[in-house]
Amino acid sequence: MMNTEQPTSASESTKRPPRNTAEWVTFSIAAIIVSSIAGLVIYSWATERDQPPVLSISRPEPIRRENQQYYVPFEIANMGGETAESVQIVAELKRNGQIEETGDLQIDFLARNETEKGAFVFTQNPQEGELILRVGSYKVP
Numbered sequence: 011m012m013n014t015e016q017p018t019s020a021s022e023s024t025k026r027p028p029r030n031t032a033e034w035v036t037f038s039i040a041a042i043i044v045s046s047i048a049g050l051v052i053y054s055w056a057t058e059r060d061q062p063p064v065l066s067i068s069r070p071e072p073i074r075r076e077n078q079q080y081y082v083p084f085e086i087a088n089m090g091g092e093t094a095e096s097v098q099i100v101a102e103l104k105r106n107g108q109i110e111e112t113g114d115l116q117i118d119f120l121a122r123n124e125t126e127k128g129a130f131v132f133t134q135n136p137q138e139g140e141l142i143l144r145v146g147s148y149k150v151p
Contacts, residue, residue: 061091065120065145067099073136082130084143088120095119098146101130105139114146 029037071083082101088094097120101113113130120126130143 062150063088063092063094063120063148064090065094065097065148067143067145069143078133080132080134080136082132082136082141083127084129085125085127086117086120086145087125088122091122093119093121093151094148095151097148099128100144100146102142103132103134103136103139104142110134110139
């Protein structure tokens with residue numbers, strides 16, 4: 011007996027049915043979303059990359075006293091365009107023009123639009139003197 015069926019070619023066996031409307035709509039929406047995200051990332055990179063770090067320090071919470079120590083909470087934010095590394099924060103407690111106590115803290119890095127919280131600890135009451143919190147230094151990576 012002889013086989014009369016002809017073998018099908020590889021291209022005929024892998025033919026797919028045409029795409030339906032739902033598949034095209036889904037593909038179009040996904041392509042628009044991916045293109046929009048890529049465009050926003052490129053725009054953000056192009057417009058903000060050359061701005062230096064802008065560091066600001068604030069005291070969002072009141073000073074608290076525990077175990078004969080005074081805790082001075084602070085918050086530091088980088089509102090600039092670049093990351094700041096080795097951010098040094100300095101606290102000074104002055105009375106009658108003399109520095110009574112100091113504190114020094116270093117944050118490894120602070121990315122753009124990032125905020126960090128911390129606290130300085132003093133043995134003397136900061137409310138009885140002049141308290142200065144400032145950024146001492148930073149470096150750009």
